[in-house]
Amino acid sequence: MAFSSLSKLLLSLCVVSVCVCSAARFDELFHPYWASDHFNFQGQTVNMKLDKFSGAGFSSKSKYMFGKVNIQIKLVQGDSAGTVTAFYMSSNGPKHHEFDFEFLGNTTGQPYLVQLIFMVDETPIRVHTNLEHKGIPFPKDQAMGIYSSIWNADDWATQGGRVKTDWTHAPFIASYRGFEIDSCECPTMMADSDSMRRCTSKGGWWDHPRMSQLNLHQSHQLMWVRANHMIYDYCTDTTRFPTVPIECQHHRHH
Ligand SMILES: *[C@@H]1O[C@H](CO)[C@@H](O)[C@H](O)[C@H]1NC(C)=O
Secondary structure (H helix, E strand, O other): OOOEEEEEEEOOOOOOOOOOOOOOOHHHHEEEEEOHHHEEEEOOEEEEEEOOOOOEEEEEOOEEEEEEEEEEEEOOOOOOOOEEEEEEEEOOOOOOOEEEEEEEOOOOOOOOEEEEEEEEOOEEEOOOOOOHHHOOOOOOOOOEEEEEEEEEOOOOOHHHHOOOOOHHHOOEEEEEEEEEEEEEEEOOOOOHHHHHHHHHOOOOHHHOHHHHOOOHHHHHHHHHHHHHHOOOOHHHOOOOOOOOOHHHHOOOOO
């Protein structure tokens, strides 16, 4: 599987101008937070492995508010059934915000599934528009760390948990390179309210009006993805949510 570039934006899903910042090396920005003995470094590439004994994970050294993160991830090749490789951002605390991309593995030749979980104040949403005036929380006020991890989830991940991890194919390796963070860095001890003041007074590109909504091309891309690759949308899952969640009622793509 080829390296694919994954951009995650706070406050917006659109991909902006090419990042001019140079690709910073892994250890300037990140460190292992789980199983550092399951890491292996090859030049600019970081390999993280899952075996019978442990998964592994890394996190950013700093927290950020607004901005863009780029990492190229090469998911587990071949038989990846039972494995989950996640790339996520999360703030701390009880009413935390989280953007989570989970790549659910599959048997050889079968497609990966990407599960997107956006949590704002602990509520899962998938809307990028700020509708706070309608009472819908928006993730703009908590500094977030950036994380990735690989772990065994064969109780639910692949084909609903029917396909188990085949440990004779271990170790399962996810590779990473091209680490870039173009974001407002927040000192660890700084209160979120102070970080927010600091990060919105700098005239960062994230405050530019063009960042507040998708352009025409991007909204077409989103419609295409939804039409061709989306297999589940909690907004239309009336069995699970008999009352349509409030943010879904305002769901618009333009
Ligand atoms: C794995 O492949 C099957 C068959 O193509 C598909 O139904 C399923 O959504 C894929 N992904 C996962 C994670 O099970």
